[in-house]
Amino acid sequence: MGAVQLQITTNDGVPIYLQIVNQIKYLVASGRLSSGDELPPIRALAEQLVVNPNTVARAYRELEVSGVVEKRRTAGTYISDSASPLATVERVRIISERLDSLLTEARQMGFSTEQLVALLQVRASEMNQQSPNPRQEPTR
Numbered sequence: 001m002g003a004v005q006l007q008i009t010t011n012d013g014v015p016i017y018l019q020i021v022n023q024i025k026y027l028v029a030s031g032r033l034s035s036g037d038e039l040p041p042i043r044a045l046a047e048q049l050v051v052n053p054n055t056v057a058r059a060y061r062e063l064e065v066s067g068v069v070e071k072r073r074t075a076g077t078y079i080s081d082s083a084s085p086l087a088t089v090e091r092v093r094i095i096s097e098r099l100d101s102l103l104t105e106a107r108q109m110g111f112s113t114e115q116l117v118a119l120l121q122v123r124a125s126e127m128n129q130q131s132p133n134p135r136q137e138p139t140r
Helices: 016-029 042-049 053-065 083-108 113-130
Strands: 069-072 076-079
Touching: 016 042, 016 053, 016 083, 042 053, 053 069, 053 076, 083 113
Parallel strands: none
Antiparallel strands: 069 076
């Protein structure tokens, strides 16, 4: 597996362990981490992020409890097979949060839901013409 690239922000109020959890869940949901992929050892990730190893250990425990990862004795921490349903749930959560932000901003700018949907359809059509997404289902 390639190196897991996480970014920690110390000034946004979100605990560091939770930032690690959320980013790993995002990587699983986006398909950049998949079942069987190994996560970096706790100490290695802690050094990379310049955080206490206990912080990374707590994040890994949270991920294990939620079924995203599994620990294999003396072999490391791996994305679990059961993480697949998480991918769908997490993708919906991520998009829902972004839609909430978009809807709030659109309302503040005076756009109706109908105008926003129409704009979304136009932009999607333009994007599909420029570079089709191979993961996208064809619409009929």
